[in-house]
Amino acid sequence: MARGDTMVEHDFFQIEKLKAAxxxxxxxxxxxxxxxxxxxxxxxPQLLRSVIAPGATEMPPEKxxxxxxxxSQPPPHPVTILNPSIRSVAEISNETAPLTIxxxxxxxxxxxxxxxxxxxxxxxxxxNDGSSSDQRKGGIRLPEELDxxxxxxxxxxxLQRFIAKRKQSGRLFKTCRLTVSGPYAKEKAVxxx
Amino acid sequence: MSxxxxxxxxxxxxSDLALEFVLGYVDDxxxxxxxxxxxxxxxxxxxxxxxxxxxxxxxxxxxxxLRRRFPNLESLQLKGKxxxxxxxxxxxxxxxxxxxxxxxIAEAFNCxxxxxxxxxxxxxxxxxVLVKARGHMLESLKLDKCSGLSTDGxxxxxxxxxxLRILSLEESSIxxxxxxxxxxxxxxxSVLETLNFxxxxxxxxxxxxxxxxxxxxxxxxxxxxxxxxxYLISFFLIATKLEEFGGGSFNDQVGDLDKYxxxxxxxxxxxxxxxxxxxxxxxxxxxFAAALKKLDLQYTFLSTEDHCQLIQRCPNLEVLEVRDxxxxxxxxxxxxxxxxxxxxxxxxxxxxxxxxxxxxxVSQAGLSxxxxxxxxxxxxxxxxxxxxxxxxxxxxxxxxxxxDFRLVLLDREQRITDLPLDNGVRALLKGCAKIRxxxxxxxxxxxxxxxxxxxxxxxxxxxxxxMGNIGESDxxxxxxxxxxxxxxxxxxxxxxFTERALAMAxxxxxxxxxxxxxxxxxxxxxxxxxxxxxxxWNIEFIPPKHDVNETEDRRGNIESQAQILAYYSLAxxxxxxPDSVIPLHPA
Numbered sequence: 001m002a003r004g005d006t007m008v009e010h011d012f013f014q015i016e017k018l019k020a021a022x023x024x025x026x027x028x029x030x031x032x033x034x035x036x037x038x039x040x041x042x043x044x045p046q047l048l049r050s051v052i053a054p055g056a057t058e059m060p061p062e063k064x065x066x067x068x069x070x071x072s073q074p075p076p077h078p079v080t081i082l083n084p085s086i087r088s089v090a091e092i093s094n095e096t097a098p099l100t101i102x103x104x105x106x107x108x109x110x111x112x113x114x115x116x117x118x119x120x121x122x123x124x125x126x127x128n129d130g131s132s133s134d135q136r137k138g139g140i141r142l143p144e145e146l147d148x149x150x151x152x153x154x155x156x157x158x159l160q161r162f163i164a165k166r167k168q169s170g171r172l173f174k175t176c177r178l179t180v181s182g183p184y185a186k187e188k189a190v191x192x193x
Numbered sequence: 194m195s196x197x198x199x200x201x202x203x204x205x206x207x208s209d210l211a212l213e214f215v216l217g218y219v220d221d222x223x224x225x226x227x228x229x230x231x232x233x234x235x236x237x238x239x240x241x242x243x244x245x246x247x248x249x250x251x252x253x254x255x256x257x258x259l260r261r262r263f264p265n266l267e268s269l270q271l272k273g274k275x276x277x278x279x280x281x282x283x284x285x286x287x288x289x290x291x292x293x294x295x296x297x298i299a300e301a302f303n304c305x306x307x308x309x310x311x312x313x314x315x316x317x318x319x320x321x322v323l324v325k326a327r328g329h330m331l332e333s334l335k336l337d338k339c340s341g342l343s344t345d346g347x348x349x350x351x352x353x354x355x356x357l358r359i360l361s362l363e364e365s366s367i368x369x370x371x372x373x374x375x376x377x378x379x380x381x382x383s384v385l386e387t388l389n390f391x392x393x394x395x396x397x398x399x400x401x402x403x404x405x406x407x408x409x410x411x412x413x414x415x416x417x418x419x420x421x422x423x424y425l426i427s428f429f430l431i432a433t434k435l436e437e438f439g440g441g442s443f444n445d446q447v448g449d450l451d452k453y454x455x456x457x458x459x460x461x462x463x464x465x466x467x468x469x470x471x472x473x474x475x476x477x478x479x480x481f482a483a484a485l486k487k488l489d490l491q492y493t494f495l496s497t498e499d500h501c502q503l504i505q506r507c508p509n510l511e512v513l514e515v516r517d518x519x520x521x522x523x524x525x526x527x528x529x530x531x532x533x534x535x536x537x538x539x540x541x542x543x544x545x546x547x548x549x550x551x552x553x554x555v556s557q558a559g560l561s562x563x564x565x566x567x568x569x570x571x572x573x574x575x576x577x578x579x580x581x582x583x584x585x586x587x588x589x590x591x592x593x594x595x596x597d598f599r600l601v602l603l604d605r606e607q608r609i610t611d612l613p614l615d616n617g618v619r620a621l622l623k624g625c626a627k628i629r630x631x632x633x634x635x636x637x638x639x640x641x642x643x644x645x646x647x648x649x650x651x652x653x654x655x656x657x658x659x660m661g662n663i664g665e666s667d668x669x670x671x672x673x674x675x676x677x678x679x680x681x682x683x684x685x686x687x688x689x690f691t692e693r694a695l696a697m698a699x700x701x702x703x704x705x706x707x708x709x710x711x712x713x714x715x716x717x718x719x720x721x722x723x724x725x726x727x728x729x730w731n732i733e734f735i736p737p738k739h740d741v742n743e744t745e746d747r748r749g750n751i752e753s754q755a756q757i758l759a760y761y762s763l764a765x766x767x768x769x770x771p772d773s774v775i776p777l778h779p780a
Contacts, residue, residue: 150637150662151687151712151754153604154280155541158364158392159516162468162492163543169469 212238222247241265248272249682250707251289251313252731255764256297265304268333273313275709275758276659276684279338282711282753284735286771289313291339299326307333307359315339317346328353335361344369344395351377361389363416372398379404384411391416391440391466399424406432416440419468423452429459437464439489443474453477466514468492472499482506489514491540497552501526511535516542517576517603520552524559528566535594536572537563541603557584557610564591574599574632581610585617589624598625599632599659602639609636615644622651629654634661634686642669649676661686667694674698680705687712692721699725699759710757722757723778731766732778733758 096111099120112120155163207215216238219225222245229239245268248254259266273289291313298305299322308323308331315336324331331354336342344367350360351374360378372395378385379401388405390397397420406412406428415432416439425441436459443453453474458481465478466489475495478485485507490500491514500515500523510531515523517539527534542549556579563570564587571594580602588595598621602609611617618640622628631652633640640648640663649672652658656679664670670690674697681704685695691714699708716722722732735756766779 153541153601153634153661154277154282156279157281159491159540160281161392166469166494166543 347374518553521559582617645669646672696724
């Protein structure tokens with residue numbers, strides 16, 4: 001996904017026609033659409049919501065207001081419905097770029113930071129890998145793992161305390177050497193046994 | 194009928210008396226277990242004569258059961274919290290209360306002389322009950338990584354346990370600023386051989402240590418909390434039998450450094466670990482470095498070069514503990530110099546490389562040199578920054594005495610030279626047939642499902658396994674669980690396995706009696722876990738939480754993932770779970 005004002009369409013469902021098809025009325029008979037639907041339907045909606053949600057809340061206030069007013073009828077799917085024409089005036093914050101999702105005849109745009117967007121793409125790729133991957137994994141990986149941030153490696157308590165104390169004392173590797181004066185090093189008394 | 198009568202007196206032609214004499218020489222718990230399974234008579238004789246029992250998780254049985262079977266125990270070791278508690282992953286109030294055990298000990302265990310509690314909650318009141326009943330005969334008390342007590346409890350021990358030869362409080366959380374207990378110990382005891390309060394925050398008064406050294410002429414091991422060792426000059430002069438010293442510290446780097454040079458160490462000192470020791474202070478070890486058998490440098494300020502300088506003077510080293518600042522260069526020196534090395538631990542230094550020596554990384558080069566140079570190695574625990582299959586193969590070829598192997602791959606380097614480690618792990622396990630404890634903590638891609646299958650296939654003797662970020666899918670775990678015939682304790686972290694696979698694996702592993710998991714793929718309502726429900730199998734669940742205080746990881750607050758703990762128990766469901774622990778089975 002590109003940042004800034006250039007909108008790059010990432011054809012991660014590998015179906016060119018879908019963009020145009022999505023704007024038309026829902027047509028459940030198209031093979032492409034049913035494939036997309038089957039893929040996306042395997043995604044736990046709660047999961048998708050939880051991954052997307054922080055990005056959605058980053059939307060500028062006026063867009064959020066429109067979002068609220070336009071969803072007078074409850075959306076058939078958890079993906080939010082927006083007025084497409086609003087998109088062109090979307091404010092893009094420094095670190096976020098719009099991610100557009102077409103699903104079941106509706107379109108949604110989210111301003112997401114890069115990593116969240118990549119998370120969603122990975123999520124879809126995993127689900128999209130085909131039926132073989134379904135047999136391997138009984139469920140979908142939790143967001144923490146997909147983010148590339150696995151469970152952080154825990155540190156032993158005793159060493160944690162030592163490292164914290166060392167930082168406090170300010171006696172770091174490089175400074176330690178500097179505090180020792182030359183003459184001492186030559187004239188030390190040898191300890192006796 | 195008459196044959197049966199005869200059998201009551203003679204068991205297989207051996208009289209009871211003879212049997213008791215013979216069994217008195219049988220100490221190994223595995224042999225004792227075998228003995229107890231022969232017949233009722235042998236079971237009874239074993240039960241009445243068993244001297245020591247280790248209970249790996251205190252909730253697997255009850256104090257009453259222990260007393261009914263082994264009433265004449267002289268030594269007991271109890272473990273409470275899961276091992277992960279040492280890494281701040283277990284809530285403090287998880288459990289492991291020693292209270293019920295102490296009450297039983299006070300009432301019924303009339304022969305108990307030695308008590309070792311590990312990762313348990315021990316309160317002052319528990320100590321009071323213990324010393325009131327058993328203080329007069331207690332010879333060894335070890336509170337190892339325990340919490341809950343204060344210096345008041347220590348005072349009770351010091352005053353009441355005059356026969357104490359070993360008192361160890363290593364890494365326990367003990368509140369109170371009082372150093373009186375050491376004074377009381379010095380005044381009341383004359384047979385103390387080992388005193389250990391290493392890695393605690395207890396205050397220590399040098400004069401009390403001197404008094405201790407004067408009164409306890411058998412003192413051979415002293416490990417203390419932080420106390421500038423220039424205050425211990427007199428102590429070292431008095432404690433002439435001392436062989437082991439740990440702790441102390443070097444607080445004054447810029448001031449009068451000569452004061453450290455005035456220390457005269459006891460003549461037999463051969464086990465040393467000094468906190469905050471830097472390059473200049475380490476020279477106080479040089480005069481007797483050649484006699485050193487054990488060296489702990491984990492809490493020092495030495496660079497890679499410093500490690501090289503020091504270790505090259507220690508040809509008799511048998512036990513070495515360092516951080517990975519030792520680097521491959523330091524390991525070269527170890528390989529060339531320390532031919533008698535049996536145990537090596539290389540811990541994880543600071544992740545911020547600006548704070549450690551740039552050369553302070555251990556990789557396949559250092560490991561290969563080590564394997565070829567130190568053929569006596571029995572224990573190796575190492576955090577590496579890079580690794581190859583060849584290095585593991587090298588260990589498999591040379592380290593034939595290895596019983597305990599633990600490898601953690603740090604996440605410092607983006608790219609690791611040679612992954613997956615399937616072939617290396619196979620070669621290591623095949624070559625080192627004596628391995629009983631095995632830990633492998635990698636990253637995704639580090640070990641494939643095939644490699645995981647190899648671990649199962651070639652772990653004939655392994656009793657404990659810890660694995661992190663290994664395997665690719667459930668298939669790997671299921672293959673693994675087809676092997677490991679003797680695996681008793683399994684810990685898994687940050688893996689991709691589903692609850693279903695975990696449950697199937699737990700049911701399949703024939704010797705498994707303890708399972709701990711953090712980081713797995715949960716089923717929608719958590720009910721796949723109950724696939725492993727069976728009699729005498731306790732299943733506990735710790736839901737995920739946000740904890741601000743517990744971890745100081747530089748990534749900040751961590752939402753810790755859910756944990757599963759399952760273990761065999763004759764005592765039924767725990768009744769002392771805190772809110773953070775949910776017993777799932779028995780319900």
